[in-house]
Amino acid sequence: MKAFIGYLSMSGNTEDMANILKNVLVSKGCEVEMESLDLTEVQSILAYDCIFIGAYTWGDGDLPYEAEDFFEELNEYDLTGVHAACFGSGDHAYPKFCAAVDTFADKLNKRGAHVFHQRLKIELNPETDDQILECQQFAESVYAWVINKKEIEHV
Ligand SMILES: Cc1cc2nc3c(=O)[nH]c(=O)nc-3n(C[C@H](O)[C@H](O)[C@H](O)COP(=O)(O)O)c2cc1C
Structure with a gap:
């Protein structure tokens, strides 16, 4: 399987x-x-x-500024058949926790992609054992989902 991970990260x-x-x-x-x-x-x-698309959240639940060109460009493509999963870091001190992750997932979905139902949202840095495990399990679940779906489509 070939995977792409595109992300934006300030810190x-x-x-x-x-x-x-x-x-x-x-x-x-x-x-x-x-x-x-x-x-x-x-x-x-x-x-x-x-494709894994990751972004931190900025402002009041906003996408990072550097994500805007990519986000707008998505409007020009039909993503039918693309498998996607979204992730990002945020901070519960803000009212719209990890809203950029949802913004990306919703956009990819609207453009026709199959978007993995779970969205990976981590508080600040993935440093505790639980947070690291959550990230690892997310990757494993997405991997199993893609392999499974592709096999079904090829039958
Ligand atoms: C000005 C500012 C606004 C932010 N707004 C939000 C927000 O609306 N929601 C959220 O979950 N986190 C918000 N954050 C927190 C960042 O998303 C968080 O620090 C994140 O871990 C940064 O990820 P990065 O290290 O990949 O850049 C904000 C941080 C700053 C400095």
Whole structure:
């Protein structure tokens, strides 16, 4: 399976999540490409078996500024057949916890992608054993979901 992980991270928390996801996927034998979302063109990620989109939340539940071009570009594509999963770090001190994760999941869904039902939201840095496990289990669940769906589609 080929996976793409695109993320935005200002202080490294979402990036640490992305690295945990990557390590699990690599351990499953996946080929993983990872890059900052402000460098990503939507066209270039359509061929992956699964795309992971990660972002921290800014302002009052807003997307990071650097995510806006990618987010707008999604409007130009039909994502039918694309498998996607969303993740990000946030802070419960703000009223709209990890709202950027939902904004991305909703947009991908509207553009026709299959979006994994669970959204991975971590408080600040994934540093406790429970938080790390949650990230690892998320990657494993998404992996199993994609493999399962692709097998069904190919029957
Ligand atoms: C000005 C500002 C606004 C923020 N707004 C939100 C918010 O609305 N919701 C949220 O969950 N976190 C919010 N955060 C917290 C960040 O999302 C959090 O610190 C996150 O861990 C940063 O991730 P990063 O290290 O990947 O950049 C805000 C942080 C700052 C500095």
